[in-house]
Amino acid sequence: MNGLYDEFRVIIHSVWNRRWLALAVAWGICLLGWLVVALIPNSYESRARISVEMQSILSDKVGIESRDRKRDLDRIQETLTSTINLEKVVRGTDLNLSVESDREMAGKVEMLRKNIEIKSEKDNLFEIIATSSASNFSDAENAVLSRKIVQKLIDIFVETNLSGDRNETKETLKFLDEQLAAREKALQEAEQKRVQFETENLGLLPGVGSISQRMEASRAELQQIESQLVSASSALAALNGQLSGTPATIATSGSTGGARSQLAQAQGELASARARGWTDSHPDIIALKNQIAALNKQIAATPKGSGANYGTPNPAYSSLQSMRAERQAAVAALQARKNAIQADMAQYASQQTLEPGVAAEMARINRNYDVLKAQYDKLLQDREQIKLRGQVETETDAIKFKVIDPPSSPRTPAAPNRPLLLALVLFVGLGGGVGAAFAMGQLQTTYPTAGRLEKASGLPVIGSVSQVMTSEQRAIGQKKMRLFYSAGGGLLGVFALLMVVEFIQRGMVA
Structure with a gap:
């Protein structure tokens, strides 16, 4: 412990002997540091x-x-x-x-x-x-x-x-x-193009009224016409057979002439009724059959040669002829309709080769129209949404x-902390002066104590002589001490003056 105390005393003595060097270094560091601090602008x-x-x-x-x-x-x-x-x-x-x-x-x-x-x-x-x-x-x-x-x-x-x-x-x-205006114009042009194309190719476009549908409708109608034509031809053939078995005239004589005329008239009515489709169970057919049977009995009961014979037109034959004319006209009309349908189908078949190209072009036109329509609708929706949002965000605050x-009015600088920096420069200056004096003492070989001399030389030291000063040397030493204290006090005074100036400047800002 005594060794550490002695070393401390040696250090203090070494620094004190070089106190002027320490003071000069402290002044230099402080002046330089304070100058740097002064140049730092206040923020x-x-x-x-x-x-x-x-x-x-x-x-x-x-x-x-x-x-x-x-x-x-x-x-x-x-x-x-x-x-x-x-x-x-x-x-x-x-x-x-x-x-x-x-x-x-x-x-x-x-x-x-x-x-x-x-x-x-x-x-x-x-x-x-x-x-x-x-x-x-x-x-x-x-x-x-x-x-x-x-x-x-x-x-x-x-x-x-x-x-x-x-x-x-x-x-x-x-x-x-x-x-939107540009899309609307393009959309109108696409609509006009689509309408014009539909008008020019109305019969070739898919959908209602297309070539395929017309062809299918014509086939169905042709089948119906053919079935009707077969039925009308069969009815005409049956009527021709019936007409071939019916005499054109009937012979009438004397008193039986009236009966035979009535018989021919009744037979004609019966043929006409059957031609209309009446069956044998129909009341009128039954009545006509009974009338014909009665007239046949009457004619059979009349003696032969009782009167002259006359050729009277057969009413049944005339009725069958008129009916045959109607059936022939119906068959001719059905045949003409069949020929017209077959001609239309042949024309449709020739036009079907153009239908795929027209359908593809129509699909392309519709696709372009749908794209433009979707873009127009999306822009219109976005416009209304932005308009509404803008009104909500701006007009309703x-x-x-x-x-x-509110913005504060600063009274003191935020940076640098100049009083702290000035104090730090002072401490650094004093520390630098003491350090310089100590370093100088370490560079020079001196023996401040008898023990250090004995240790360095290896020889025993008999004794040591303290410093002896005269009165003149003491007066000079005291004068130097006063100068040293004045210089040290001046350093502290400069520090105090800088602190006062700093606070005065802050007061001027406030």
């Missing part, structure tokens, strides 16, 4: 807190979700410090006084980007921090400038997000109107802006 910081609230009552109804509002808040935070907005800040503050070229403007913008910070404390609460340390401005001017920068950013925010949203909505609606804390 003044202004803060403001703003709240941005997005209404959600109507917004949710028109499809503005919470993530859309969160994206809007992120956009606000990112775009507030954009180059365009920072140029507005430069032009709206005293920074514009030192801007004479685009290069200087770019430099000011870059400086502001580094000195402006926007913090998001919560989802809708922002803090704007601006620092001003322009070398060409005084401390008071920098303090005022920092507050103006924050206020200008707030004004830009209001201008961009309240009136800017309306301009953006108007520009978007204008663009959509132009696109969907964005509520509120200044929680």
Whole structure:
């Protein structure tokens, strides 16, 4: 323990013997350090807190979700410090006084980007921090400038997000109107082209009235006509057979002439009734058969040769002839209709070769029309949605802006902490002086104690003689000590003076 104490005393003695070197080094370090601290410009910081609230009552109804509002808040935070907005800040503050070229403007913008910070404390609460340390401005001017920068950013925010949203909505609606007009014109042209193509190729287009459908309808009608023609031909053949077995005239004589005439008339009526399709069970057929039987009995009972014979036209034969003429006309009409249908089918068959190409062209025209129609409907829907959302966001004040804390007016510099730096320079200077004196003592070989001399030489030391000073040497030593204390006090005085000047400057800013 005594060894450590002795070493400490040796160090103190070595430094004290070189106290003038220590004081000179301390003065040099302090003066240099204080000069550097004095050259550091003061930075003044202004803060403001703003709240941005997005209404959600109507917004949710028109499809503005919470993530859309969160994206809007992120956009606000990112775009507030954009180059365009920072140029507005430069032009709206005293920074514009030192801007004479685009290069200087770019430099000011870059400086502001580094000195402006926007913090998001919560989802809708922002803090704007601006620092001003322009070398060409005084401390008071920098303090005022920092507050103006924050206020200008707030004004830009209001201008961009309240009136800017309306301009953006108007520009978007204008663009959509132009696109809708162009799509509407193209859609009208496509409609006219489709109508014209349908008119020119009406019979060749698929769907109702197409060649295929007409062909199928003609085949069905031809089958029906052929069945009707077979039925009419069969009825005509039966009627011809019946007509060949019916005499054209009947012989009548004397008193039996009337009976035979009545018989021929009854037979004609019976043939006409059967031709109409009546069966033997029909009451009229039964009555006619009974009448014919009675007349036959009457004629059979009349003696032969009782009177002259006469040739009387057979009414049944005449009736069958008229019926045959009707049947022949019906058969001829059905045959003519069959020939007409077959001619139409032959024409349809020749036109069917053109139908696939026409159908493909019509499909292409319809496809283009559907695409244009879908684009037009989508643009129209987007336009109405944007129009409604724009009205909700702007006309109903969907964005509520509120200044929680207005821009502060800084009274003290945010950086640097000059009193602390001045004190640190003083301590560093004193430490540097002591260190220089100690290092010098280590470089020179001295023996401040008898023990160190004995250890270094290896020989025993008989004794040591203390320093003996005369009265003149004591007077000179005291004078030097007064000078040393004055120089040391002067160093502390300069430090105190710098502290006083610093606080006076701060008072002038306030």
